[in-house]
Each structure stands twice: as C-alpha cells, then as structure tokens.
Amino acid sequence: MKEETKYICPSCGWTSNLDEKESWPDHCPNCLSGIHETDEEGCECGGMLEPVGIWVRESDAWEIVERCRLCGEMTAVEMSDRDNLIKVMSIASKPLSSPPFPIERMEELTRIMGGQGEEEGKMNRENKKRKYDKKYFRTHPCMDPFTCKVCGWPVVPAGAGSGHRNHCPNCLYSLHLDQEPGDRASDCHGRMEPIGVWVRKNGEWAILHRCQRCGKIGSNRIAADDNPMKLMALAMRPFGSSAISREEIRDMTASMEG
Numbered sequence: 001m002k003e004e005t006k007y008i009c010p011s012c013g014w015t016s017n018l019d020e021k022e023s024w025p026d027h028c029p030n031c032l033s034g035i036h037e038t039d040e041e042g043c044e045c046g047g048m049l050e051p052v053g054i055w056v057r058e059s060d061a062w063e064i065v066e067r068c069r070l071c072g073e074m075t076a077v078e079m080s081d082r083d084n085l086i087k088v089m090s091i092a093s094k095p096l097s098s099p100p101f102p103i104e105r106m107e108e109l110t111r112i113m114g115g116q117g118e119e120e121g122k123m124n125r126e127n128k129k130r131k132y133d134k135k136y137f138r139t140h141p142c143m144d145p146f147t148c149k150v151c152g153w154p155v156v157p158a159g160a161g162s163g164h165r166n167h168c169p170n171c172l173y174s175l176h177l178d179q180e181p182g183d184r185a186s187d188c189h190g191r192m193e194p195i196g197v198w199v200r201k202n203g204e205w206a207i208l209h210r211c212q213r214c215g216k217i218g219s220n221r222i223a224a225d226d227n228p229m230k231l232m233a234l235a236m237r238p239f240g241s242s243a244i245s246r247e248e249i250r251d252m253t254a255s256m257e258g
C-alpha cells in the first residue's frame with residue numbers, strides 16, 4: 001500500500017511520499033522533469049520531458065514548458081508551490097545569459113530593422129510606406145511577400161537569413177500551419193502567440209509559440225531580422241511577473257547563502 005503512494009523521479013531520483021489527497025505530480029518538483037505519456041495522436045511515447053522555458057500566462061501564473069527528448073513534442077505544465085525555485089529561476093534566466101545579439105546594441109538594431117521600440121504611430125506610418133512602396137519589394141529578391149495578419153508588417157521571406165520563414169519578424173507571431181516543423185500539414189491555421197524563448201543545445205535562441213486556437217506549443221528558431229526589442233521583452237517577461245514574490249526570492253537566496 002505504501003509503495004503505491006511513493007513518487008520516485010525517473011530523472012533525478014527524488015522521492016516523496018504522497019498522502020491520499022495528493023495527485024501524482026505531472027513533473028518532479030526537484031528537477032522539473034516529467035514523462036511524456038502520450039503524444040498528440042494518443043500514441044504512447046514514454047520519453048523524458050525536459051523543462052526548457054517559462055510561460056507567463058495572462059493571469060500571471062507560470063507554466064513550465066517541457067520538451068520531450070524522444071519525440072520533440074512540447075507541452076506546458078502548471079508550476080506548483082513545491083517546485084524547486086532555484087531550478088525555475090535558472091530556466092527563466094538562461095536566455096538572458098546567452099543573448100543572440102549584443103544587448104547594448106539592442107535599440108540600434110531595432111531601429112535598423114525598422115520595427116517597434118519607437119512609438120507606435122511612427123511604426124504604423126513606416127508600415128504603410130513599406131506596404132505601398134512597390135519599389136521596396138522590387139529591391140528585395142523575394143517571390144512571395146505577405147502581410148502579417150497580426151501586425152500588418154510586410155513580411156519578406158528572404159530577410160530571414162535561412163530558407164524558412166516561420167514567424168513575423170516584427171511581432172514574432174506565427175501561424176499554426178505545421179504538425180511537424182516545416183510539413184505544412186496542420187489545418188488549424190490559428191494564430192500562434194510568442195510566449196517565451198528558450199535556448200537550444202547549440203546555444204541558439206528559439207521562440208516558444210502557443211496556438212491561440214488549439215493550444216499547441218511549438219518552437220521556432222529565431223531569424224536574423226527578428227525584432228531585437230521584442231525578443232528581449234519575451235526573455236524578460238518572467239522577471240516582471242509577480243508569480244514569484246520578492247519574499248520568496250529573498251528566502252531562496254538566504255537558504256543558498258546558508
């Protein structure tokens with residue numbers, strides 16, 4: 001009987017006796033890893049879910065974005081009171097310790113790119129100018145420019161620095177077109193909101209997107225011309241949130257200092 005209520009983390013070995021009211025945790029409070037039971041199609045996976053990023057919901061509640069090491073699928077789990085704060089904070093701060101551009105040049109880069117960071121009115125005028133200036137597109141070697149449905153930005157596929165443009169460089173929104181990256185096999189077509197950034201194994205940043213229609217979470221590599229100000233704002237979101245109080249951080253550091 002007792003063994004049935006004992007939780008042992010398959011990743012770090014952390015153990016806990018669960019009392020009767022407690023439900024089986026969907027992630028380990030110590031290392032935040034979990035097990036990917038079934039994928040979107042309902043197939044059993046069994047891969048290890050690794051925490052990669054923090055999603056600050058509109059309600060200010062935090063969710064931990066997990067990525068399956070086996071199949072690559074992403075999912076979000078609610079942060080619990082028992083979660084290891086040090087681990088949570090280290091995930092939240094990881095992107096800031098490896099920014100994809102020199103932070104001191106962020107404003108300059110944002111200006112060069114022509115995106116937000118300046119006041120909105122200016123951006124809109126700039127937008128219109130770009131939109132109706134046919135010459136702009138003529139001087140850009142792209143075959144298929146399109147207008148971002150979210151912010152109205154004229155998106156030029158060739159500016160991305162890679163063959164594959166999968167989100168708007170200005171507002172960073174994407175569309176839910178893929179089941180697997182690049183396959184264009186989804187018929188959802190919902191808007192995918194940028195909810196955070198995470199650092200891939202090679203140190204590169206990727207944007208975490210969540211579909212506003214179906215809730216699917218995906219990840220897209222950042223592109224060379226992405227709005228630096230917007231990227232930084234995403235990375236810093238957890239630090240402007242009140243989900244973790246100053247008292248909690250103070251207690252945490254106090255316990256670390258011993």
Ligand SMILES: [Zn+2]
Nearest residue numbers: 009012028031
């Ligand atoms: Zn663990």
Ligand SMILES: [Zn+2]
Nearest residue numbers: 036045068071
């Ligand atoms: Zn999986």
Ligand SMILES: [Zn+2]
Nearest residue numbers: 148151168171
């Ligand atoms: Zn946009």
Ligand SMILES: [Zn+2]
Nearest residue numbers: 176188211214
């Ligand atoms: Zn969707």
